[in-house]
Amino acid sequence: MLRKALHQTGSLAGILLAVSLITFLLMNLAPGDPALAILGETATVESIAALRGQLGLDLPMLQRYLNWLGDVLTGDLGQSFRANEPVLGAILDRFPVTLELLIGAQVVALGLALPVGIYTAYRARGPADRLSLSVALALISTPPFLIGIVLIYFFALKLGVLPATGYVPLSESLAGNLRTMTLPILTLGLFEFPLYMRLLRSDMIQTLQQNFISLARAIGLPPWRILIGHALRPSSFSLITVVGINMGRLIGGAVIVEVLFGLPGIGQLLVDGIYQREYLVVQGVVLFVGVFFVLINFVVDFLYGVLDPRVRVDAVRR
Amino acid sequence: MTLSVAERERIKVVGPRRRWGDLLVALPAAWLGVAVLAAVFAPLLPIPDPFRQALLRTLQPPSAVHLLGTDALGRDVFARSVLGLRVSLVVGIGSVVFGLGIGGTLGLVAGYFRGRTDLWISAVMTVILSFPPLVLAIAIMSYAGPSLALVIVALGILFVPAFARIARANTLSLAEREFVLAARAMGMRDLGILMQEVLPNLVAPLIAYSMLMVAVAIIGEAALSFLGLSVPPPQPTLGGMIAAERANLLEAPWAVFGPALFLFLTILSLNVAGDQVQRRLDQREAAL
Numbered sequence: 077m078l079r080k081a082l083h084q085t086g087s088l089a090g091i092l093l094a095v096s097l098i099t100f101l102l103m104n105l106a107p108g109d110p111a112l113a114i115l116g117e118t119a120t121v122e123s124i125a126a127l128r129g130q131l132g133l134d135l136p137m138l139q140r141y142l143n144w145l146g147d148v149l150t151g152d153l154g155q156s157f158r159a160n161e162p163v164l165g166a167i168l169d170r171f172p173v174t175l176e177l178l179i180g181a182q183v184v185a186l187g188l189a190l191p192v193g194i195y196t197a198y199r200a201r202g203p204a205d206r207l208s209l210s211v212a213l214a215l216i217s218t219p220p221f222l223i224g225i226v227l228i229y230f231f232a233l234k235l236g237v238l239p240a241t242g243y244v245p246l247s248e249s250l251a252g253n254l255r256t257m258t259l260p261i262l263t264l265g266l267f268e269f270p271l272y273m274r275l276l277r278s279d280m281i282q283t284l285q286q287n288f289i290s291l292a293r294a295i296g297l298p299p300w301r302i303l304i305g306h307a308l309r310p311s312s313f314s315l316i317t318v319v320g321i322n323m324g325r326l327i328g329g330a331v332i333v334e335v336l337f338g339l340p341g342i343g344q345l346l347v348d349g350i351y352q353r354e355y356l357v358v359q360g361v362v363l364f365v366g367v368f369f370v371l372i373n374f375v376v377d378f379l380y381g382v383l384d385p386r387v388r389v390d391a392v393r394r
Numbered sequence: 395m396t397l398s399v400a401e402r403e404r405i406k407v408v409g410p411r412r413r414w415g416d417l418l419v420a421l422p423a424a425w426l427g428v429a430v431l432a433a434v435f436a437p438l439l440p441i442p443d444p445f446r447q448a449l450l451r452t453l454q455p456p457s458a459v460h461l462l463g464t465d466a467l468g469r470d471v472f473a474r475s476v477l478g479l480r481v482s483l484v485v486g487i488g489s490v491v492f493g494l495g496i497g498g499t500l501g502l503v504a505g506y507f508r509g510r511t512d513l514w515i516s517a518v519m520t521v522i523l524s525f526p527p528l529v530l531a532i533a534i535m536s537y538a539g540p541s542l543a544l545v546i547v548a549l550g551i552l553f554v555p556a557f558a559r560i561a562r563a564n565t566l567s568l569a570e571r572e573f574v575l576a577a578r579a580m581g582m583r584d585l586g587i588l589m590q591e592v593l594p595n596l597v598a599p600l601i602a603y604s605m606l607m608v609a610v611a612i613i614g615e616a617a618l619s620f621l622g623l624s625v626p627p628p629q630p631t632l633g634g635m636i637a638a639e640r641a642n643l644l645e646a647p648w649a650v651f652g653p654a655l656f657l658f659l660t661i662l663s664l665n666v667a668g669d670q671v672q673r674r675l676d677q678r679e680a681a682l
Contacts, residue, residue: 091520091521091524094520094521095524098525099533102534102537103537213662213665214662217658217661217662217665218661219616219620219657219661220617221617221620221637222616222654222657222658225636225643225650225654228640228643229643229644229647233643233644323526324525324527324529325526325527325528327526327528328526328529328532331528331529331532331621332528332617332621335620335621346532347621349536350532350536350623355537358536362525362529362533365525365526365529366524366525366526369524369525369526370524
């Protein structure tokens, strides 16, 4: 167990280093002079030279990377040029919004996928199964912003029951926060739901064909006890992995949903940074999101071992 | 001619399901065929000029002249959607070909030579996978500026790991088979074995997967163009049209739902057809 933990931590450090390198290279290999891009039309030869010096652009690439990495490790992602605030501060200010969106979406997606997945596996090929598979296919074929626009059209514009844009912080009012977050969370949750539902359904169908389920049936256990008490756990391993891996897909979806609904999360920060050519903000958000995603995957890997004893045994044998 | 009850029953069971299955291939194939033809021959179609603005005829509802109405600048939504679909298809197919070419080659090499080569290639794939896919594409687009070629590359990179994984897994098992051993015993070189013995067996699994990935790529392009990070204007994109017209969603839903319908039907068709192709290939594989 300890050896595995050490090995995993080692590769985690390697991956994080690679993530930082890619983030750095993306910005520095891009065509054009970042100093010129930041200063825009007001640039003069002197101001460009001064900013290049300030950003360290005249140093060799490797030296710049190491300097930057040193800053990053001490929590310094630079200052945004226009707002003149620390980039890390701006990210941390906005991260709770994104986190609420992500967690809410996972809860909605799983809350729908578990009952639907279990029931359709139990009644596979029945009418409910066919209907839910068709709905899932339609949702998979709809880009996330389109799900959001359809929800806005009906709930905000036609029925007028929920706001289409705006954000009320959780600290201000719980009810107001929930009202503004319902449609974004529902959008992202519906985007994620079909993947989970189809995965759980097919794993569950396989589990239900196994001997221990026949035995449970033979001794007369009621169906719901067989499904939830016996079949769910062995059917949910791949679902748990995918819930973790899909955080990446979900973060991408969150960027779109935040822009669509005007939520002040890090996705909005990223896109605003791109529009305003705030290179350090963009770089900071990309790095932050990359690191966050790697850490989530690391934790999921670990949880997987806790849930499925077979993984632990394998690791020890190796 | 009389049929026994059993035979009649069998026809009843087999008949409709068979037809349904065929329909599931025919309908999406028809839409995709029409979409590709429309995209290729867009300039020749008898539709209004997609770029002509008519500020006196903005947000007109659908009519015989404007099948899907007009947008906030009085431009024809149908004609613009056809042009937008063109971008979606070019980017969707282009980025998957990019991912298939590079990922397929890397997977083939990794699975065949194994050892250190495999380790290095896997490490590179792990790094690509350690970014949330859309965020990586957004980052690439934001630094390098919007252009068609770049959208294809930015989305194509995201597909490299998946294709590499499939190619590697299939190559690993193929390389153990007797016909590869026989080829080697006959003195065939590695390159020859890879190209003539292994590669032809990889085509089927990779193609079926490609169709599903084109659907994903079109969603990716739509997301990028919704954010204004795909092909720059005046070239219309489906995501860009939806983003621009969503302010008028209540007064002119057609300007948003028109391009949305194009997007949805194309992605749905690719998903349904891709599923069917994969299912049939799986059956053939199982029969072998």
